[in-house]
Amino acid sequence: MLHRWFNTLFKDELRVFIYPQRILLLHLKRTFKNGFKQTLVHQQFVDLPQKTETNGNETAQWDGLVSTLQQVLQTSHWQELAKSGAYAKVIISNHLIKYTVIPWSIALSIKSERQAYMQHRFKIAYGEPSKAWDLCMSEPDFGQASIASGVCAALLKELHQVFEQQGIDVNAIHPHLMLASNQMLQHIKKKKNQKHFWFVVIESGRACVSLIENSEWRFIRSIATGEDVAKQVDDLIQREAVISNANTQLPIFWYGKTPGSSTALKADSRHIKINLHHFELLNQQLEKRLKNWVPV
Template sequence: MRDELRVVLSPEQLLLVRIGRSFTWRGLTHRVLDKKSVPCVDAGDGALPWSGAIKALDAELSGLAGRSAFATIVLSNHFMHYAMVPWSGAPMDEEEETAYARHFFRKLYGPAAEAWELRLNPDRAGAPQLACAVDCRLMDSVRASFAGAGIGLRSIQPHLMAAYNSCRARLQKSSAWFVLFEAGNLCLALLRQGGWSCVHTVRAGDDWYETLPCLLAREAYLTDEDAATDEVLLWAPGIDASGLDASALPESPGWKMSVLHPPIRPGLMADYDRRFAVAMSV
């Protein structure tokens, strides 16, 4: 069977996990064949934000060229743009929905949105839809990297959706703030009964978990009061070698904070490393 390659692409590092798959009397099994964290070198002034990451990706994939494998890649929230696109009230096909979403992104982000590839996350009729966008040049570079190595690219996912899907059982009916931490970036998403209500990304310093209550208070103030909730579900598996537990969370009388732990396939547990949680979760 073909190996499965899982990749997480961010400005500072590239994470790769190669998973072997085989059939046994117990059914399909998985085991980690290799995993590595590769630092991404800053390409310098004037370079595209992902240039160093793509260079690292090309170098790693060249060593896997010719292997029978398929891949899934997760893109850091540093590269993503999110928006809640209002319900239009008019029947539209997929092409019209994308055009409508692009118009909304242009209003939010300006002319640069014309060069972004968009995806919509369908929701119930009448509700705003979560949309994500990423520069077409990054998408083209990612696809070219895998094509050049002869590795089939099965899926490209934003970090927000990959994390949500990993913890879907916990999140799908929750009304809570879903907070994702990456080095230098926080993504604050408000869920209402598991549906998306608002999503914002902000820069994060080393003291992000100390300032988190203030950030949440600001976001809550800007949000519809009917959607208010004091529950905070934090996704930060790669924060450091020892991870983050409830004892490290800031104490705040206004918020009930807990840490999410994604489910890991049994066959991968022996090689589990929190830094690779996005790549190793079910």
């Protein structure tokens, strides 16, 4: 792991954020002058074809995404970056990811057993379609549950092929929840004894709601959202509290665009906003510009 990190330290990075409405591409560089912290060299936003109806067809959810990314990577700036030996990291929107919690079991002592049990849990949660997904789970701490993610294996394969065709090594492909969780962990490190809370990740049209108890994942659910996101999240928390006997009055950490229009949310001090990852702020700033733009 250390060797892999050292090899990428002096290379430029292509960071790709895949959202349902656009792709955000960032050219990042480390230099001795800036203390080897990553700085932004170049950015590009690319709108994706909008799908009005997918009828449950997974392929339709990302149809056009791969071809659009392929066309963009063939433009001059990204071609030059590829020639320089840069590597890529990809963050995929929660719209394209499924999640579930994998309970701890002392019987699952080896990786193959954990993989088989994870497949079983996904089949219970999502049915037969989960057989076509690439599944991955966090390394469990002793006695604690893990969070697991599933993404269409065909999508991952096509993404790898696109970067391979451009001569760019893919360092990692992560679900958006992982990036948000890292921001959440940074936040709670500053808060002593903050081990019990609800965690809500907001994207355009989707909310990923989870419960953390004793620093352990207990529940996760991803839902489509409408105009009153705060009410939808509150309703989901209330239902889950009844089912699992959870505390509805725990703090709620929000990552993403906080639905501040709700009067109830504003009046409730339990709601805490977590700072966005500094590179992801670019997407939110773009959304604000598009919202405020009025054609003449």
